[in-house]
Amino acid sequence: MSETTDQPPESDAGAARYRAPALDKGLDIIELLAKQPDGLTRAEIQRDMGRSPSEIYxxxxRLVARGYVSRLASGDRYMLSLKLFVLANAHPPLRRLVHQALPLMDRFARETRQSLHLVMPDHEAAVVAAQSSPGTTWEFRVRVGARLDLLDTGSGITLLAFRDAESLAATRALWDEPARDARLAAMAPELARIRAAGHRIGDSRQLVGVQDISVPILSPLNEAIAVITCAFIAHPEGGPEDAVAPTLARLQALSRDLAVK
Structure with missing residues (x-):
């Protein structure tokens, strides 16, 4: 007696039987644009896909209306937005990252007497996904849910340093601001130094006397899925173990524990 199955047939004939032409066209456009960091015009998409102008239009x-594709204001050119990336961030494994990180972050805060926060990319900015504080009298904290500018925060700059060319292009498409593009281009040497070092240490751009120590949480492709930043404050009675270098080493160890294998 033969077995029955609910799985769709895997033969070529079965695959053709279960095709959804409209869905296929949309996915074909998304996959095509994913390989083009500078985007494509409608005519170029039509040419590469061999479709009629009306089909592509x-x-x-629809892809623009749903937020999967961005139309650049400078002309008839289309690029992928970060919506697919944002949807991936909502996937349970990345939600689990926050749950996995919080106990380690709380222990770091207690042992170092420093505050730290976990930041994830969110469209053209970054969002604070988790935060831990030492519970001492004096501390610096960032509100969970706060949106951070990528160009003006230590966490944002570190995220940019560990982005690939396609992700940066998608971010620029969402900005669509020549002034911000110029700032990003001017930061290229700094971003290269951060990537080579594997971390960023610099004065806070929001508070005097605070140093941001930022370390990426990396994917298997060495791209940042998140950044952990310690808002380092020097304590007058602190010893050598409370300095910036030991704190960075602890933060790097925390990041390794959270890296996506």
């Missing part, structure tokens, strides 16, 4: 309009 309707599908692009």
């Amino acid at each position: 309707r599908m692009l309009e």
